[in-house]
Amino acid sequence: MNSSSIIEFKNVTKQYDNDPAVLDNVSFEIERGKFYTLLGPSGCGKTTILRLIAGFTEASSGDIFFNCERINDLPANKRQVNTVFQDYALFPHLNVFENVAFGLRIKKWKKSDIDEKVKEALHFVNLDGYETREIKEMSGGQRQRVAIARAIVNEPEVILLDEPLSALDLKLRTEMQYELRELQRNLGITFIFVTHDQEEALAMSDEIFVLNKGKIEQSGSPTDIYDEPINRFVADFIGESNIVKGTMVKDYVVQFTGKQFECVDQGLNENEPVEIVIRPEDLEITTLENGKLQVEVDSQLFRGVHYELSCYDDDGNEWLVHSTKKASVGEKIGLYFDPEAIHVMRLGETEEEFDRRLEAYKEGDE
Known part of the structure; x- marks a missing residue:
């Protein structure tokens, strides 16, 4: 455990009776003062990690460390640690002040100290003057801020957030994403946030752990995970992707859809089977002659900032395109992309092997 880490899981497994493991031999470190997101589909183990950190459940095997x-x-x-639950778990019979003060009263703090700390916490979440407001009179966003104030008033080293935005409407949810991120930066403490919303994770996080079936598929910055997914699951789960089978002909040359293309990948075996990822926004609509791919437009939707086109090539591969250019259903168009837009995924590659391969790319560039 390095000096900047606050939490470490070492080979942690959580299993109930003879059921499949909810967490399967998971190891990771959480650094102090960062915003982490545990991202994955329902049942992948992300909330179990929160419960293990909080002490609400025990590991079946492995070790959990906090400050070494x-x-x-x-x-x-x-x-x-303090937890902000999905339903906020506020006390409906207590007003805002008493909800926030609850933990301090349990610890038998002096009244003057409680008054000062609660006022400070409410100011931090922009709820000055709401001390006597009843919980039932608060909006969803205000209730969330009360729950966060109740968490930070105890000065925890880590705040755990279990899908706290899921009950909010889209506009308020976006506003609260910004507020939560700013709050974390201002407090300077570690936030561990659980969600199944990919856009939320990309917008808010310093680091993301992508979970699937009790294992961490990939961890890294939002940019790393979006631009360099390790496998089909991550590529599909984080944003939208075009994924096709291909062959790594040699360094910097890959083949798919029956053609060879320049790419930026290296270090794989010659003629090795691979999977290719190209993001929809990296495909540019052009003429048939100038296109690296020739496709027919099957459908088109207007998404506000771009058009979303579903197209098919002659081999039956579907290509999703995000473009400011409009096309017509049934029209044949060309699709152009740069070599940097191609991401090659090695079949069955572990995260450690993947990281070493990326390091080799960087060393080669230097």
Whole structure:
């Protein structure tokens, strides 16, 4: 565990009775002062990680460390973490002040100290003057801020957020994403956020862990994971992707749809089977003659900032295109893309092998 890490999981497994493991031999480190997101479909194990950190459940095997100390047996009330739940878990019979002050009263703080800390916490979440407001009179966004104020008033080292935005409408959800990110930066403490919303994860995070079936498929910055997905699951789950089978002919040359194309990938075996990812926004509509691919437009939708086209090539591969240019259904068009737009995925590659391959690219560029 390095000096900047606050939480570490070492080979942690969580299993109930004889059911398949909810978490399967998971290891990772969480650095101090960053915004982390656990991203994945329902049942992938992301909320279980939160519960293990908070002490609400115990690991079946493996070790969990907090500030270099093993905490597997440490009771939940002794851990320096606070949780903001999906439904906020506010007390409806208490007003805003008493909801935020609840934890401090349990700790038997002095009244003057409680008044000062609650006022400070409410100011931090822009709820000055709401002390006597009833919870039932608050909007969804205001309730979330009360829940966050209740969490930060105890000065935890880590705040855990279990899909706290899922019940909000789209506009408010977007506003709260910004507010949460700014709050984390201002507080300077570690946030661990659970969601299944890819756009939310990309917008808010310093680091993302993509989970699937109890394992971490890939971890990294939003840019890394979007631009360099390790496999089909990650590429498909993070944003929208065009994924086709191909062959790595040699360094910097890949073949798919029966043609060879320049790419920026290297270090794979010659004639190795691979999968190719090209993001919809990296495909440019052009003439048939200038296109690297020739396709027919099957459908077109206007998405506000761009058109979304579904197209098919002669081999039956579907190509999703995001473009400011308009086309007509049934029209044959060309699609152009740069070598940098092609991302080659090696079949069955582990994250460690993938990282070493990317490092080799960087060293080659230098």
